[in-house]
Amino acid sequence: MSAVPVSSPIAPASHARTVAAVRQRTTAWFARGASILASVMLWQWLAVTHAKLGFVSFANVPTPLATLDAGRDLMASGKLVRHLGYSLWRVAAGFASAAAIGTGLGLAIGRFEPVRRALLPPLELLRPIPAVAWIPLAILMFPSAEASMVFITFLGALFPVLLNTIHGVEGVDRRLIAAARSLGTGRWKMFTEVILPAAAPSIATGLAIGMGTCWFCLVSAEMISGQFGIGYYTWESYTLQNYGGIIVGMLVIGVLGMSCSALIRFAARLAMPWAAGTAR
């Protein structure tokens, strides 16, 4: 708000409100921290006592402290940066191509009936196939392991981006298109000036979900081969019986996936200040 002088009777009340809000937020964060701490303690207890809960056994599950050690070893070995570098590159390449192809196809399918009729049926057939199931074929199809890994992450992001784009284009208000035509908008400008911005919130949602699924698929992709990558590290830790490393890998993937999705949402908010709260 602008600098309006606040009259004295209001000031203490609003101050009290601010204090109350801060206290409420602090309590919420404290509760969150306590909940996580409790989970870690439960994990520690289950792992130390080698608990056997009927079906599930914690006999081989590393303790939080063992995980911490594994994490420290990974840092000390100097390999973490290379693992992360490879994984980030694969996710970036897969995601970027999925974003470009997914939005492009989605715009065309959503806007042009003949394109929809030609392309949507095969895509609908391919959609339910999980990315892992593509691994053997990907190895046969691509010249290098690197390319097939990028392809798997690409597949992970493609469908969320594609479907949300189609949905966004279909949802564009017909009246906006009619108004634009009455204002002299041609065919191409209609795309860039109306359809694309109107569908943008939905596309942004697709990109954020696609970023998450990219990381889901990364571990499966990096099982293909390679010597580096955080998914590869997770799998390698299992084969080398470095059980602490498994958890380190899982946590790193979780944190990175979450951060990348948050980054997309943040960028979307910056790019679309008018759509406050629509791209969740």
Added chain:
Amino acid sequence: MSIAPTPGRIDIEHAHIEVGDVSGRFEVLHDVSVKIAPGEFVCLLGPSGCGKSTLLGALAGHLELASGTVRVDGDVVDGPHPDRGLVFQQHTLFPWQRVIDNVAFGLKMKGVARAHRHAHANELLASVGLAGFESRYPSQLSGGMQQRVEIARVLINRPRVLLMDEPFGALDALTRARMQQLLLEVWGRIRTTVVFVTHDIDEALFLADRVLVMSSRPGRIIEDRTLDFPRPRNTEMVTSLEFAALKRHCMELLHRGESDTPFPRMTPLGSPLAAP
């Protein structure tokens, strides 16, 4: 940027319009013929669903005629054109553009440079009383302000014909009265032809040079009345005896033209109007 006032003669000859899909086509307009002179302010008055918005949609070029012709200045209307500006009941501003860019949109489509189109948009915004609101987003404006922006956005193209589909229908009574006054002021300056659809008799009589009363579906024109209330008009005229007599006359016409089964209201795009 003042160009010689453009004409805006409208000739509608034996227009029939059908809407609906293959399974259910029905006639909305039946043999409508009207001539409207350049600069005339015409109100289309009729009961809900009588096809007045449909006629407007045909004038805008969004709906095809089943038969007959619609001409503006001799040219057959065969699609939308910036010369024929259309204002909807619910605003159609682009939510992703600031007010200034919404108003300047038509000039952008014509390839006018940014500085130039913004200067012109600012002028228009001032003329509809919205100076200082140029960097807001449409969602940050009241309903009346949104309609003013919508009107400014259409006017920037200097249309020969201004087509308005119950533009103030969704506003509260006080705002509506203010918007009517504003519209007359603006029209007094630019003198474009206006075709204004409404089902509000007071609104039609207050604004128009000429009122065309339409019957229920299939719509036909059942009365063509020229009004000679002096301009500039103000709210006092609404209380005059002459106004009251005309209003009673229009009411009778509307009741007579009304059928027992209410028809769904349509947009100028030929689809049923969604509840706001």
